[in-house]
Amino acid sequence: MLVTDIYNRDYAYLKKLGNSYKLIKCNEVRRKGFSAVDVKKEKDTYRRCNGYRFEVFEFEKEVADFSSDYVDSSGFKEHTVEEKLSNNICRARNKILEYVLCNDFVFFVTLTLDPDKYDRENLKQFNHDLSAFIRNYNQRKNANIKYLFIPERHVDGCWHMHGFIMGLPYDRLELFDLHGERPLPPYIVKKLRNNELLYSFPEYEKRFGYNIFEPIRNKKASVLYMSKYLTKDLSRNVTELGCHLYYCSKGLKKAEIIKEGQFLDSSYQFDFSNEYGGQSFFDILSDTELEEIKGKIGGEPVHLEDYKKGYRKDGEWYEFVDRDTGEIFGRIPEDVKEMLL
Numbered sequence: 543m544l545v546t547d548i549y550n551r552d553y554a555y556l557k558k559l560g561n562s563y564k565l566i567k568c569n570e571v572r573r574k575g576f577s578a579v580d581v582k583k584e585k586d587t588y589r590r591c592n593g594y595r596f597e598v599f600e601f602e603k604e605v606a607d608f609s610s611d612y613v614d615s616s617g618f619k620e621h622t623v624e625e626k627l628s629n630n631i632c633r634a635r636n637k638i639l640e641y642v643l644c645n646d647f648v649f650f651v652t653l654t655l656d657p658d659k660y661d662r663e664n665l666k667q668f669n670h671d672l673s674a675f676i677r678n679y680n681q682r683k684n685a686n687i688k689y690l691f692i693p694e695r696h697v698d699g700c701w702h703m704h705g706f707i708m709g710l711p712y713d714r715l716e717l718f719d720l721h722g723e724r725p726l727p728p729y730i731v732k733k734l735r736n737n738e739l740l741y742s743f744p745e746y747e748k749r750f751g752y753n754i755f756e757p758i759r760n761k762k763a764s765v766l767y768m769s770k771y772l773t774k775d776l777s778r779n780v781t782e783l784g785c786h787l788y789y790c791s792k793g794l795k796k797a798e799i800i801k802e803g804q805f806l807d808s809s810y811q812f813d814f815s816n817e818y819g820g821q822s823f824f825d826i827l828s829d830t831e832l833e834e835i836k837g838k839i840g841g842e843p844v845h846l847e848d849y850k851k852g853y854r855k856d857g858e859w860y861e862f863v864d865r866d867t868g869e870i871f872g873r874i875p876e877d878v879k880e881m882l883l
Contacts, residue, residue: 554805554839557797559643562762563827564797565835567805567812568819627777634787635769641690642765644795647706649741649755650764653691654702656751662700665693665785668750672703673789675749685709688791694771695779704768705788707755715741715755730754762825800832804840 554567653672655662669691676687691705718726718741720734733740733756741755758764772787780787812820827835 552805552808553802555802556800556835556839557640558800559640559797560645560761561826562643563800563824563832563835565812565822565824566819567821569817630777630787631772634772638690638692638769638772638788639765640797641790641794642706642761644797645688645706645708647690647708647758647761649707649710650758650768651705651707651756652702652754653705653746653750654752655700657700660750662702665695665701665780665783668701668703669693669785669789672750675746676791679745680709683714685711685714688794690788690790690794692768692771692788693776693780693785695776704771706758706764706768710743710755712741714745715743717741718754801836801839805838806840807838810838 551570552567553570554565557564557566655668661667672691676689679685680687686709687707688709689705689707691703693701693703695701717739718724718730718734720726720731726734730740739757743753743755746753777787810820813822814820824831824835
């Protein structure tokens with residue numbers, strides 16, 4: 543079995559996140575059902591059509607070696623603790639961005655704990671009781687609250703949550719009053735003086751403590767702001783407690799994969815790229831721009847060996863491609879195709 547039968551090269555996904563799009567290209571993706579394997583090289587020959595004249599070439603191909611129980615222990619990279627923390631944070635940030643952009647969240651919230659009502663240092667119990675509180679409230683009050691929360695820890699070891707909520711009617715909330723009797727922190731006073739509307743959720747306050755509900759004005763800006771709370775210290779803390787970097791309701795909408803396959807435009811400039819691939823984010827795409835991006839993604843992966851043979855698969859057809867000049871000669875006749883394959 544060829545290594546190219548196990549790995550997809552230059553594999554791309556175009557995802558739709560609400561009204562936004564994300565293009566991701568991975569330089570190499572192992573296909574489902576395969577473990578990491580040993581690789582050995584074997585010599586082989588192929589015939590290349592130069593015009594309509596065949597030339598025979600010798601090349602080395604990478605072949606999967608399954609002689610060591612299908613697993614290549616030397617192929618596994620031993621990640622450091624810091625690398626694992628960074629990977630966890632990256633995955634969490636991408637997932638949170640996806641959830642927020644794909645769902646109709648209404649409020650950005652801050653949920654604190656009153657020390658007279660709750661143990662502020664017990665994150666696991668807080669998450670358990672908070673999810674139960676929302677579930678019971680939905681049943682009792684005929685609501686449909688859905689949420690995504692990120693925990694944050696104060697220097698004194700106490701926890702609170704930042705996050706997003708939808709499905710809670712405005713008439714269940716109370717407006718903060720700049721001229722009321724209740725003392726307000728400077729953060730809220732400043733916003734109220736700027737004529738911004740801020741709310742509190744009385745039911746939560748009775749059970750847990752102080753809270754702030756801010757109507758979302760810009761979802762992308764809000765989620766990027768909230769992502770700053772995802773730090774390596776947070777990742778260490780929640781891991782030690784057996785908790786998670788974020789919590790969310792079941793049934794939230796996820797990104798839709800518009801198209802996936804071989805990425806065909808080697809000259810495309812991604813917004814961000816590294817040794818593993820690249821990605822670009824689009825706040826919005828016109829129909830023409832969307833079709834242009836989709837046109838850069840083939841219908842299915844094209845193996846590296848196909849390129850070595852000098853042709854590229856396009857739908858159900860093959861094309862002559864001169865490997866040296868890049869010249870395309872057109873569709874390969876069926877009899878020639880049989881000889882190449």
